[in-house]
Amino acid sequence: MINFQDIQVKFGDFVAIKNLNLEVKKGEFFTFLGPSGCGKTTTLRTLVGFITPTKGKIIVDDEDITNIPIEKRQIGMVFQSYALFPTMSVYENIAFGLKVQKYKKEEIKKRVEELARVVDLKDEQLIKNVSELSGGQQQRVAIARALALAPKIIVLDEPLSNLDAKLRKQLRKELKKLQLEQGITMVYVTHDQEEALTLSDRIAVFNNGVVEQVGTPEEIYNQSKTEFVCNFIGDANRISQKVMEEIAKKTDMKVDPAKKYYIRTEKIKTKVLNTDTHSVGLKAKVASKEFYGTHSQYKYEILDSTFINIEKEDGNFQYNEGDEVTLFINPKDILQYEGNHHE
Numbered sequence: 001m002i003n004f005q006d007i008q009v010k011f012g013d014f015v016a017i018k019n020l021n022l023e024v025k026k027g028e029f030f031t032f033l034g035p036s037g038c039g040k041t042t043t044l045r046t047l048v049g050f051i052t053p054t055k056g057k058i059i060v061d062d063e064d065i066t067n068i069p070i071e072k073r074q075i076g077m078v079f080q081s082y083a084l085f086p087t088m089s090v091y092e093n094i095a096f097g098l099k100v101q102k103y104k105k106e107e108i109k110k111r112v113e114e115l116a117r118v119v120d121l122k123d124e125q126l127i128k129n130v131s132e133l134s135g136g137q138q139q140r141v142a143i144a145r146a147l148a149l150a151p152k153i154i155v156l157d158e159p160l161s162n163l164d165a166k167l168r169k170q171l172r173k174e175l176k177k178l179q180l181e182q183g184i185t186m187v188y189v190t191h192d193q194e195e196a197l198t199l200s201d202r203i204a205v206f207n208n209g210v211v212e213q214v215g216t217p218e219e220i221y222n223q224s225k226t227e228f229v230c231n232f233i234g235d236a237n238r239i240s241q242k243v244m245e246e247i248a249k250k251t252d253m254k255v256d257p258a259k260k261y262y263i264r265t266e267k268i269k270t271k272v273l274n275t276d277t278h279s280v281g282l283k284a285k286v287a288s289k290e291f292y293g294t295h296s297q298y299k300y301e302i303l304d305s306t307f308i309n310i311e312k313e314d315g316n317f318q319y320n321e322g323d324e325v326t327l328f329i330n331p332k333d334i335l336q337y338e339g340n341h342h343e
Helices: 040-048 090-100 105-118 136-147 165-182 193-199 217-222 227-232 243-251
Strands: 001-011 014-024 029-034 055-060 073-079 153-157 185-190 201-209 210-215 238-241 259-264 280-291 294-303 305-312 324-328 334-340
Touching: 001 136, 001 217, 014 040, 014 055, 014 210, 029 040, 029 193, 029 305, 040 073, 040 090, 040 153, 040 259, 073 136, 090 105, 090 136, 105 136, 136 243, 165 193, 185 193, 193 217, 201 217, 201 227, 201 305, 217 280, 238 243, 243 280, 294 324
Parallel strands: 029 185, 029 201, 073 153, 153 185
Antiparallel strands: 001 014, 001 055, 201 210, 238 259, 259 334, 280 294, 280 324, 294 305
16 A cells, blocks of 8 residues: 655755655554654655655555655645644634535535544534634544545544543544544554554554564564664563573573563563463562552562562552562563664
8 A cells, every 4th residue: 555665864964764665554554653753753744745755765556656746645634733724613624625626515515514423523513613622622623624535544643642641542542443434544653652552553663764663563562673662662671681590590591691681561470370380480579669559560679680560459469668579470571682782
């Protein structure tokens, strides 16, 4: 569906995108994830046509669109700042693209009403001025407007980051549902890992203008390919050489001093089933505890390292500072990376 081929983007001497090769499939919810300034928005803007790459081409449905004007690309856009027309009503905002394309009045009316239902806007909101709406409602208008011309692709640049947490979660669910029902290809930009993991079919993790890994949320999380991806997505504990040697003594694992080892916080267990013959027990001491309501976060000391793990508080255990506990680590949950990692 969308193919980025050897894309390079330069601003003066600064190379924002180094050499991007990426494919987004039809009907996929595909997310560009990474910290600010990593190149994800630049890539998105190149797809839309705001930026012309210095090298390479973008192919959509076997057609080279690299130099096609923005309005001919059949791409709908939703931005973080909504980018709505403040002096127009909700109806006029959604109808804007249809008017420009010279649709008939009754066709426009039908389409706007249909879209309002899709994004859950009431009839009485359609006549309101955009400025009278809340942030969440404005974002719905922006989504409806992006859908108006039935684009092949919708791109969304941090569309939920101005909303509060509860509303973000709600709109996230709606976006996913909308995408599945309408069968649209969505390209989504965010720096929010949770958003990326819950929404995406696949994710590309960007770092300094380079894609470090492309994969499903499960692959990105459980089989992080690089140290950067491991640290950017979710929480991981670095395992020291000393602790690795302790684990190696009890298993057939070989420890390479040049490598760096990590384990996800939730993969460390305080209890294991009798049938679990692979996990290794390590003596630990509780250093501190933070209570979060649904769970508690414990900090443990093992030999020369500090480990953090998360425990669901079900009332069965309450460790205190200074308690001695055994922590269990399954060697297959350990992620390892080359030590001399080139940036």
